[in-house]
Amino acid sequence: MPKSRLSDILLSQNSNTYALIDAAKMEELTTQLLIYEPNYRMLFDGNDAIELEEVAPYLVALHPHDAFTAWVIDEVYGNDGAIFLHSVHDIDILVSHFRKYLYVTREIPHPETGKLVTQEGVLVFYDPRVLPAWLESIEAETKTAFLSSLEMLYYEDALEKTLLQCYTPQGSCKTLSFAQEEQQA
Numbered sequence: 001m002p003k004s005r006l007s008d009i010l011l012s013q014n015s016n017t018y019a020l021i022d023a024a025k026m027e028e029l030t031t032q033l034l035i036y037e038p039n040y041r042m043l044f045d046g047n048d049a050i051e052l053e054e055v056a057p058y059l060v061a062l063h064p065h066d067a068f069t070a071w072v073i074d075e076v077y078g079n080d081g082a083i084f085l086h087s088v089h090d091i092d093i094l095v096s097h098f099r100k101y102l103y104v105t106r107e108i109p110h111p112e113t114g115k116l117v118t119q120e121g122v123l124v125f126y127d128p129r130v131l132p133a134w135l136e137s138i139e140a141e142t143k144t145a146f147l148s149s150l151e152m153l154y155y156e157d158a159l160e161k162t163l164l165q166c167y168t169p170q171g172s173c174k175t176l177s178f179a180q181e182e183q184q185a
Helices: 003-011 029-036 046-051 067-076 091-102 131-137 140-147 178-184
Strands: 016-022 040-042 057-062 082-087 103-109 116-122 152-156 163-167 173-177
Touching: 003 067, 016 067, 016 091, 029 057, 029 067, 040 091, 057 067, 057 091, 131 152
Parallel strands: none
Antiparallel strands: 016 057, 016 082, 040 057, 082 152, 103 116, 152 163, 163 173
């Protein structure tokens, strides 16, 4: 897959470009954040931020001709490590927005008593393998709300590795196939 084409798609927009990176998959992320010092925020807060720093999701601003952005395109993309997005909003507004979707609760029967107990977990919507299934399974109202702060949402196809999928706030999705572009060139 031509990384220059990915860079063109992600960085040619007039809005802010971000990567939502999963440190659980990209073990060197926290080190890279310290080295390059990009504008970033962790999605976890409170005790989770302290306890889960090494495996947390991080929202990071991407910029053309930036060393950290080059690292993301070269090392993160292709490893199911991030989703990418465009938004007119600044990083703090987006972090607040994404935190609304980070935790989920469900009621399950207790194995011994059978009584319903509430279980809380993290929804890893920032995993490109989880995102499309989640977006297709949620109610239209929730999907619209989730996409409302974004101009475009990109994620790699978990099976093909050569595709970049896109969602717009209007809910449309299209596939950009780098493999097809290479064959036509």
